[in-house]
Amino acid sequence: MSKQRVCIIGNSHAAALRVGLDLLPELNDKFVFDFFAAQSDLMRSMELVGRKLVPTSEVTRQRLNAYSQGRAEIEIDGYDSFLIVGMGFGIAGPGFISPFSALQKYQIFGFQNTETAASGGFISKPCFDALTESVLRNSTANYFAAILRKETSVPVFLAPAPYPSEDVLSAGPKEFWLQSIRNGAWPYAVKVYRDKAEKIAGVSGCRLLFQPAQTLTQDSFTRKEFSHESVRLSEALDVKHPPFEPYHMNAAYGAEMLNAYHAMMSR
Amino acid sequence: MESPYTGLPPRAFWRTGVSEQNPLTVTDLYRPKFKIGLEDKIVTAGSCFAQHIANKFTAHGYQVVNAEPAPEGMDAATAKKFGYGVYSARYGNLYTTRQLLQLTLESLGAATPQHIVWEKEGRYFDALRPSVEPEGLESPDEVLLHRQAHLNAVRRMLRTMDLFVYTFGLTEAWVDKRDGTVFPTAPGTIAGSFDPELFEFKNFTFSEVMKDFLRFRQLVLKRNPKARFLVTVSPVPLTATAGNEHVLAATIYSKSVLRAVAGELAQTLEDVDYFPSYEIIAAHSSRGFFYESNLRSVHPAGVENVMRIFFEAHGVTQTQEAAARPRRAGKSKAAAGKDDVVCEEILMEAFNKHE
Numbered sequence: 001m002s003k004q005r006v007c008i009i010g011n012s013h014a015a016a017l018r019v020g021l022d023l024l025p026e027l028n029d030k031f032v033f034d035f036f037a038a039q040s041d042l043m044r045s046m047e048l049v050g051r052k053l054v055p056t057s058e059v060t061r062q063r064l065n066a067y068s069q070g071r072a073e074i075e076i077d078g079y080d081s082f083l084i085v086g087m088g089f090g091i092a093g094p095g096f097i098s099p100f101s102a103l104q105k106y107q108i109f110g111f112q113n114t115e116t117a118a119s120g121g122f123i124s125k126p127c128f129d130a131l132t133e134s135v136l137r138n139s140t141a142n143y144f145a146a147i148l149r150k151e152t153s154v155p156v157f158l159a160p161a162p163y164p165s166e167d168v169l170s171a172g173p174k175e176f177w178l179q180s181i182r183n184g185a186w187p188y189a190v191k192v193y194r195d196k197a198e199k200i201a202g203v204s205g206c207r208l209l210f211q212p213a214q215t216l217t218q219d220s221f222t223r224k225e226f227s228h229e230s231v232r233l234s235e236a237l238d239v240k241h242p243p244f245e246p247y248h249m250n251a252a253y254g255a256e257m258l259n260a261y262h263a264m265m266s267r
Numbered sequence: 268m269e270s271p272y273t274g275l276p277p278r279a280f281w282r283t284g285v286s287e288q289n290p291l292t293v294t295d296l297y298r299p300k301f302k303i304g305l306e307d308k309i310v311t312a313g314s315c316f317a318q319h320i321a322n323k324f325t326a327h328g329y330q331v332v333n334a335e336p337a338p339e340g341m342d343a344a345t346a347k348k349f350g351y352g353v354y355s356a357r358y359g360n361l362y363t364t365r366q367l368l369q370l371t372l373e374s375l376g377a378a379t380p381q382h383i384v385w386e387k388e389g390r391y392f393d394a395l396r397p398s399v400e401p402e403g404l405e406s407p408d409e410v411l412l413h414r415q416a417h418l419n420a421v422r423r424m425l426r427t428m429d430l431f432v433y434t435f436g437l438t439e440a441w442v443d444k445r446d447g448t449v450f451p452t453a454p455g456t457i458a459g460s461f462d463p464e465l466f467e468f469k470n471f472t473f474s475e476v477m478k479d480f481l482r483f484r485q486l487v488l489k490r491n492p493k494a495r496f497l498v499t500v501s502p503v504p505l506t507a508t509a510g511n512e513h514v515l516a517a518t519i520y521s522k523s524v525l526r527a528v529a530g531e532l533a534q535t536l537e538d539v540d541y542f543p544s545y546e547i548i549a550a551h552s553s554r555g556f557f558y559e560s561n562l563r564s565v566h567p568a569g570v571e572n573v574m575r576i577f578f579e580a581h582g583v584t585q586t587q588e589a590a591a592r593p594r595r596a597g598k599s600k601a602a603a604g605k606d607d608v609v610c611e612e613i614l615m616e617a618f619n620k621h622e
Contacts, residue, residue: 121416124402
């Protein structure tokens with residue numbers, strides 16, 4: 001039986017899946033995974049030309065070449081499925097605009113947080129909801145989803161960036177997180193995020209691949225065993241993130257995601 | 268003695284200044300009283316037509332103040348829906364000069380309008396800017412908290428701006444009899460309900476509009492002596508009138524009053540300039556070219572012509588406009604187009620049940 005070809009397109013979060021694959025050698029009996037990854041803002045500089053996604057900037061081309069085994073162009077035909085990872089589709093993360101970053105800057109009435117920036121002012125719930133939808137809809141991930149859904153008929157999965165590690169509740173800006181949980185802002189943001197993610201995925205005709213329940217604690221934080229020793233996206237995937245980096249996950253997490261993908265493809 | 272008309276330039280005569288001119292290429296229609304620099308902090312406010320002006324200023328590389336920017340990541344259409352980026356702050360349309368004065372006094376803590384929370388279907392709206400939260404808020408307290416943050420932003424804005432661009436819109440308004448608060452739209456249109464015991468119709472007179480603007484100017488200059496003012500009159504007719512006159516007569520009254528106020532301000536005050544956008548669009552010399560088929564909305568070509576005349580008069584070259592394009596490409600701005608502005612006043616047409 002021929003192997004299924006899977007195209008994984010992502011940003012730094014794709015690194016977890018790449019190293020996770022090393023923990024699941026049996027998957028290589030069924031699948032051939034092609035990884036294409038670079039920083040999110042660089043990935044936005046890709047366009048469909050004919051039946052290929054090609055970089056429109058030289059920097060994007062160079063990074064893709066470096067991180068994707070010397071390949072910078074993605075031929076969209078010939079794959080049995082696409083898995084789009086991260087790239088701004090998520091609730092929180094460093095360096096990208098997210099619902100979480102709005103909570104850091106604005107107060108939602110009824111969810112006041114003393115750790116929120118004093119200068120940001122207020123945002124209403126309808127406005128926060130609309131912002132969340134806007135962020136997800138305009139993410140680089142959704143940009144790719146829309147192209148692939150239009151141009152192919154194979155399954156397209158959207159794997160959001162992971163929930164932050166539970167480490168945020170005990171280190172770093174923990175007071176902000178603890179207040180956000182206590183006052184209801186974070187649970188509210190999580191609910192809105194999930195609703196909007198489902199909506200955007202539905203509109204794009206894609207399937208959402210949320211991280212599996214066993215990777216979570218308290219419903220919306222990733223268990224710390226999945227965040228420690230995470231690797232940076234790099235040529236050899238041998239550079240680790242700093243010890244407290246709660247937004248990127250490790251090989252064990254990547255393996256869980258690949259297993260979840262496998263389960264969905266098997267249905 | 269020679270006639271005082273001898274030697275006047277072509278613009279001084281109807282034949283050479285108007286009837287022999289093509290409205291699309293007419294020149295020397297406006298001579299700015301003062302220069303507006305690219306580094307000037309420009310604040311925009313007024314009626315719906317003012318939104319076009321704000322967009323064009325930004326497109327030409329001018330610094331239009333945005334005292335309440337949209338949250339990062341919000342796209343242009345969503346931002347506009349929530350009143351972000353429509354004007355320099357989220358005050359919505361300030362159709363009447365009384366609203367402008369009222370907002371300024373409130374931002375300075377010198378007035379506290381009462382009864383400004385309207386309810387509709389269990390949601391609460393800021394009656395003085397009902398369009399900025401189209402789904403309403405959860406409680407009156409939330410409305411007031413948001414409003415206070417908004418007023419803080421307005422106060423800072425007025426204190427630091429270099430140029431205030433105001434488009435006079437209407438003279439008609441609805442007033443709360445209890446404390447004189449003026450609203451941008453009649454109660455019951457977006458939220459609230461109309462009670463004739465509480466609200467009354469008001470059609471501001473020339474002297475009232477003049478007095479309001481002079482008071483506004485005084486309040487600003489006391490705190491920001493360097494501020495200057497550029498006034499225009501919206502060429503957009505009334506959607507509806509609640510006075511006794513035909514809407515055409517009501518419109519001409521309104522625009523006449525506002526044009527007269529704007530003209531007298533510019534004639535008598537060094538720091539106030541008048542730009543004739545009203546004449547460019549509405550004067551019969553344009554034959555109505557610049558209106559849409561409803562004879563009310565301004566066609567994009569009209570907006571373009573207005574701003575062409577403005578920027579040419581200010582010496583903005585095409586090179587300067589082109590140089591500004593990369594900057595505006597990164598900004599979330601709604602593209603100009605038919606019915607592209609946020610306009611509560613147009614909602615009045617919903618009450619027109621006539622065929």
